[in-house]
Amino acid sequence: MPIDTATVKHIAHLARIAVAPEEIDRLTGELNAVLLFVKQLEEIDVSGVEPMTSVIPMKMRKREDVVTDGNRAADIVANAPATHENFFLVPKVVE
Numbered sequence: 615m616p617i618d619t620a621t622v623k624h625i626a627h628l629a630r631i632a633v634a635p636e637e638i639d640r641l642t643g644e645l646n647a648v649l650l651f652v653k654q655l656e657e658i659d660v661s662g663v664e665p666m667t668s669v670i671p672m673k674m675r676k677r678e679d680v681v682t683d684g685n686r687a688a689d690i691v692a693n694a695p696a697t698h699e700n701f702f703l704v705p706k707v708v709e
Contacts, residue, residue: 617645 622642626633633641667674687700696703 615649617642617649 619638619642622638622645623633625645626641691697691700691702694702
């Protein structure tokens with residue numbers, strides 16, 4: 615389905631992009647070229663191609679997923695104007 619000028623104007627409106635009237639025809643051609651390229655990619659047979667995250671085989675580095683408090687509570691609240699037992703004290707705003 616080719617893109618027409620009305621669709622380009624609609625896309626520009628949705629994206630909140632100001633497009634000058636003289637740019638509409640150029641953008642229409644560019645969007646149609648992108649869609650044509652995507653259509654060509656859909657025609658490629660990728661059955662048997664394994665999904666990959668990189669073209670170079672590599673082992674993913676993982677760290678142990680452990681929940682800690684970071685042992686830095688005192689450093690975090692050090693510059694707070696008011697604290698109590700490593701918690702921030704804030705004034706009451708809702709009664």
